[in-house]
Amino acid sequence: xxxxxxxxxxxxxxxxxxxxxxxxxxxxxxxxxxxxxxxxxxxxxxxxxxxxxxxxxxxxxxxxxxxxxxxxxxxxxxxxxxxxxxxxxxxxxxxxxxxxxxxxxxxxxxxxxxxxxxxxxxxxxxxxxxxxxxxxxxxxxxxxxxxxxxxxxxxxxxxxxxxxxxxxxxxxxxxxxxxxxxxxxxxxxxxxxxxxxxxxxxxxxxxxxxxxxxxxxxxxxxxxxxxxxxxxxxxxxxxxxxxxxxxxxxxxxxxxxxxxxxxxxxxxxxxxxxxxxxxxxxxxxxxxxxxxxxxxxxxxxxxxxxxxxx
Numbered sequence: 001x002x003x004x005x006x007x008x009x010x011x012x013x014x015x016x017x018x019x020x021x022x023x024x025x026x027x028x029x030x031x032x033x034x035x036x037x038x039x040x041x042x043x044x045x046x047x048x049x050x051x052x053x054x055x056x057x058x059x060x061x062x063x064x065x066x067x068x069x070x071x072x073x074x075x076x077x078x079x080x081x082x083x084x085x086x087x088x089x090x091x092x093x094x095x096x097x098x099x100x101x102x103x104x105x106x107x108x109x110x111x112x113x114x115x116x117x118x119x120x121x122x123x124x125x126x127x128x129x130x131x132x133x134x135x136x137x138x139x140x141x142x143x144x145x146x147x148x149x150x151x152x153x154x155x156x157x158x159x160x161x162x163x164x165x166x167x168x169x170x171x172x173x174x175x176x177x178x179x180x181x182x183x184x185x186x187x188x189x190x191x192x193x194x195x196x197x198x199x200x201x202x203x204x205x206x207x208x209x210x211x212x213x214x215x216x217x218x219x220x221x222x223x224x225x226x227x228x229x230x231x232x233x234x235x236x237x238x239x240x241x242x243x244x245x246x247x248x249x250x251x252x253x254x255x256x257x258x259x260x261x262x263x264x265x266x267x268x269x270x271x272x273x274x275x276x277x278x279x280x281x282x283x284x285x286x287x288x289x290x291x292x293x294x295x296x297x298x299x300x301x302x303x304x305x306x307x308x309x310x
Contacts, residue, residue, distance in 0.1 A: 002027075005023075005302075007037075013040065014272040019067040020037045021071065033051055034056070052082070056088065062147070073100070079113065087114045122137055138211075147207070149208070163196055173185075207262070209222075214255070220260075228257050228262040235250055235281070235285060
């Protein structure tokens with residue numbers, strides 16, 4: 001599981017930062033990628049990465065401001081010519097369906113794969129045997145969602161040493177034991193496969209928030225997350241300005257991370273007023289409150305590892 005930042009700026013593109021888009025690479029988990037927001041030129045940013053548009057199976061839109069959706073029509077059209085023939089599902093606030101349909105219709109863009117658009121409400125919006133995704137409304141002037149992605153617990157590892165000690169040799173029978181089946185050995189012994197499997201490994205949690213003021217819903221979405229990605233449009237001394245524009249400061253993002261008990265925080269959606277070394281100052285502001293804070297930049301890759309102590 002890996003996060004790739006395709007755009008980390010706010011409002012308008014800047015030389016150092018494109019507008020918002022984040023890819024969650026789930027190649028080992030499901031041979032697919034998920035995209036969170038799709039600002040202008042996202043498909044251009046993808047060209048500089050190993051991300052395959054045809055492998056993107058879901059797009060989650062946080063809200064309908066242009067810097068989060070203006071790249072979507074172009075991406076949807078191009079995907080047809082980039083190996084995309086499987087179902088693509090777009091999740092987003094009410095209005096996302098009309099935006100997509102109007103953009104594709106007016107531009108006479110024809111896609112060659114099945115497209116599903118889901119206008120979401122608060123609660124669980126997706127679940128399968130691997131992941132569930134929950135959405136909550138934040139506070140941003142227009143409806144803006146935050147997403148909590150929870151990986152379901154993974155099966156424990158096969159206790160090979162224990163099997164070897166008991167004289168159970170490797171072979172097809174190991175697969176049955178790994179599945180927890182009851183099997184009969186060649187010598188007539190009957191064993192319960194569940195007794196030869198280690199404890200389940202706790203799944204990972206990633207929280208990706210849309211634009212928002214400092215609100216309790218952010219803390220709820222981020223509770224015990226392995227990684228929180230939080231906007232930090234303004235510096236800590238611009239709290240009034242952040243409130244007026246329905247955004248957050250570096251200090252507020254760090255406070256959310258601290259209260260939620262997350263393992264790591266990455267700041268993104270940085271205003272273009274902060275250039276060069278000023279980004280380092282923003283990072284230091286947050287680290288004074290929450291030490292394990294990192295600053296996103298375009299094309300940053302961040303691996304989310306399974307906990308070693310689970």
